Amino acid sequence: MEGSGREKPLISVIVPVYNIREYLPRCVASLRAQTYPRLEILLVDDGSTDGTGALCESLAGEDPRIRVFHKENGGSSSARNLGIEKARGELLGFVDSDDYVEPDMYGLLEDAIERFQTPAAQVGRDEIGERGERLPDICRPPRETVRIPAEEFLEELLMHRGDCSFCTKLIRREFFEGHRFPLGALNEDFHLLLEMLPGLGAIVSLPPQAYHVFYRRGSNTRREDSFSRVFADNVDNADYAERLVEERYPGLKDTVFRFGIVQRLDYMLHIPIPQMKRENETYQRIAKDLKKSWARGMRNPILTRKNKLYHTLFAAAPRTVRRIHKRLRGL
Numbered sequence: 315m316e317g318s319g320r321e322k323p324l325i326s327v328i329v330p331v332y333n334i335r336e337y338l339p340r341c342v343a344s345l346r347a348q349t350y351p352r353l354e355i356l357l358v359d360d361g362s363t364d365g366t367g368a369l370c371e372s373l374a375g376e377d378p379r380i381r382v383f384h385k386e387n388g389g390s391s392s393a394r395n396l397g398i399e400k401a402r403g404e405l406l407g408f409v410d411s412d413d414y415v416e417p418d419m420y421g422l423l424e425d426a427i428e429r430f431q432t433p434a435a436q437v438g439r440d441e442i443g444e445r446g447e448r449l450p451d452i453c454r455p456p457r458e459t460v461r462i463p464a465e466e467f468l469e470e471l472l473m474h475r476g477d478c479s480f481c482t483k484l485i486r487r488e489f490f491e492g493h494r495f496p497l498g499a500l501n502e503d504f505h506l507l508l509e510m511l512p513g514l515g516a517i518v519s520l521p522p523q524a525y526h527v528f529y530r531r532g533s534n535t536r537r538e539d540s541f542s543r544v545f546a547d548n549v550d551n552a553d554y555a556e557r558l559v560e561e562r563y564p565g566l567k568d569t570v571f572r573f574g575i576v577q578r579l580d581y582m583l584h585i586p587i588p589q590m591k592r593e594n595e596t597y598q599r600i601a602k603d604l605k606k607s608w609a610r611g612m613r614n615p616i617l618t619r620k621n622k623l624y625h626t627l628f629a630a631a632p633r634t635v636r637r638i639h640k641r642l643r644g645l
Contacts, residue, residue, distance in 0.1 A: 407420060439527055545580060
């Protein structure tokens with residue numbers, strides 16, 4: 315790295331910010347502590363009402379690498395998209411404002427992109443609770459650094475083993491041309507990453523869990539509502555994944571079918587019974603999908619016995635099954 319004569323590329327780290335006064339200083343401090351020499355930090359205030367906007371300006375006054383942008387409230391995706399437009403760097407990263415990172419994270423990522431000559435790299439992540447306790451890993455990092463081709467990376471995502479978060483990644487700016495985070499949707503990272511994967515070609519994955527996801531009550535992206543719109547958005551993402559596989563990766567047909575069924579079952583297992591009615595077009599569509607795909611589901615080699623059992627039950631009598639499930643689980 316040192317002595318190569320190559321000037322380090324500028325990295326732009328985009329942080330969408332909304333009513334986060336308590337945790338923003340920790341996030342920004344972890345970015346200011348980066349050992350990577352060329353870094354800018356973009357704080358995009360998404361219409362905060364609790365004084366977070368003023369805090370952003372105060373933090374910027376402490377470090378010339380921090381740039382602040384204020385906008386009307388439009389959600390995390392719109393804030394990230396503004397950050398992409400304003401970024402000056404050759405490489406783009408994203409950090410959620412209640413999370414924090416290790417000091418060497420962006421140095422490791424940039425080095426991996428250069429060594430492997432790939433447009434994107436990711437580190438591992440861990441999950442931290444409100445009391446500072448380590449929570450079970452959602453995504454297991456590799457034991458050693460590995461270059462993962464796009465099709466293999468997609469397969470890991472479809473099997474619920476991969477990490478779709480842009481927060482753990484660093485990506486060359488030019489690959490965002492024509493691509494932005496979808497507005498008004500949840501699980502937006504998954505959708506955008508699937509859009510970009512064919513162009514990226516491969517992603518380097520690093521073992522260190524250098525990104526720390528902080529779980530707190532009331533977080534917009536980590537709420538524990540009994541039924542969030544994310545369940546329906548996940549089904550829409552599964553449909554998009556199926557179209558992508560059909561066009562680009564036909565070898566993953568069984569895998570993407572399994573993914574679509576699991577996402578639909580997840581929707582059915584969480585939807586409140588009063589919403590299971592004729593007027594609910596999303597529910598009606600998903601119920602019909604499960605019935606129509608039942609025979610294929612029984613032949614699918616990847617769905618588990620439990621998956622197939624739930625598929626059979628929800629295809630036959632969704633409301634009855636949901637009532638029994640609620641009674642058994644206390645949901």
